[in-house]
Amino acid sequence: MTADSSTDRGPDRPWECCVAPFAVFILAGVLEPTPNGGGLAGGIGVPYSAYPAIYAVRVVATAVVLARAWGPIRAWIGRTTWWPIPLGLLLVIPWIALAAVQREAGWTTAAVERSAFNPFEHHGPGWLPWGFLALRGIGLVVVVPIVEELFLRGFLMRYVVDERFWTVPFGRLTTASAAACIVYAVATHPADAFAAVAWFTVMSGVAAATRRPIDVILAHAATNLALGAYVLATGSWWLW
Numbered sequence: 386m387t388a389d390s391s392t393d394r395g396p397d398r399p400w401e402c403c404v405a406p407f408a409v410f411i412l413a414g415v416l417e418p419t420p421n422g423g424g425l426a427g428g429i430g431v432p433y434s435a436y437p438a439i440y441a442v443r444v445v446a447t448a449v450v451l452a453r454a455w456g457p458i459r460a461w462i463g464r465t466t467w468w469p470i471p472l473g474l475l476l477v478i479p480w481i482a483l484a485a486v487q488r489e490a491g492w493t494t495a496a497v498e499r500s501a502f503n504p505f506e507h508h509g510p511g512w513l514p515w516g517f518l519a520l521r522g523i524g525l526v527v528v529v530p531i532v533e534e535l536f537l538r539g540f541l542m543r544y545v546v547d548e549r550f551w552t553v554p555f556g557r558l559t560t561a562s563a564a565a566c567i568v569y570a571v572a573t574h575p576a577d578a579f580a581a582v583a584w585f586t587v588m589s590g591v592a593a594a595t596r597r598p599i600d601v602i603l604a605h606a607a608t609n610l611a612l613g614a615y616v617l618a619t620g621s622w623w624l625w
Contacts, residue, residue, distance in 0.1 A: 473606065
């Protein structure tokens with residue numbers, strides 16, 4: 386089965402493949418503490434210093450769910466060409482610029498700020514900061530692109546077209562699916578809403594043009610890789 390099949394647009398076990406990994410990722414994420422001590426984590430007394438441990442649980446739990454469904458996912462996402470990775474690398478530039486505009490304009494409140502965890506500040510020298518960064522990299526470049534694209538473009542943008550979303554061709558772009566993408570971008574990236582709306586809109590165009598899930602997954606991974614490199618090079622921890 387491939388992404389451009391005319392009869393079964395899949396994936397097999399669509400709820401398990403497209404929704405379950407995202408559900409685990411989001412549910413585990415509500416326990417992540419923030420610098421200002423807000424959210425559920427702050428309410429139940431989870432200290433900010435616990436962020437690496439909770440993030441590790443989040444990534445591992447999500448990876449386990451992905452691994453269980455990897456067979457049908459891999460059969461469905463298709464084969465890519467060369468250009469999604471350089472496109473994703475280039476798209477980090479408008480992401481950083483728009484996120485900075487939103488931050489400098491004061492439109493990012495403490496209530497929606499990212500975790501901004503700097504392991505060198507909290508753990509000092511040694512292997513612990515680098516161990517956390519390795520895990521953070523796996524989450525950022527591998528887990529997040531797969532989970533988020535499977536949910537947003539594999540499920541949500543198709544579900545608003547037809548509840549039997551597995552029958553809707555991947556990449557089908559309608560007014561409803563475009564609106565769902567924008568709402569999702571703002572809801573899940575409030576601290577970078579300008580950047581997220583622009584970036585996810587471009588990715589919707591890619592999905593509509595190629596109809597291959599692997600293209601948006603790899604472009605997403607490339608943007609996240611470049612963003613992580615920028616954070617490390619500049620110390621702009623507020624971006625993640």
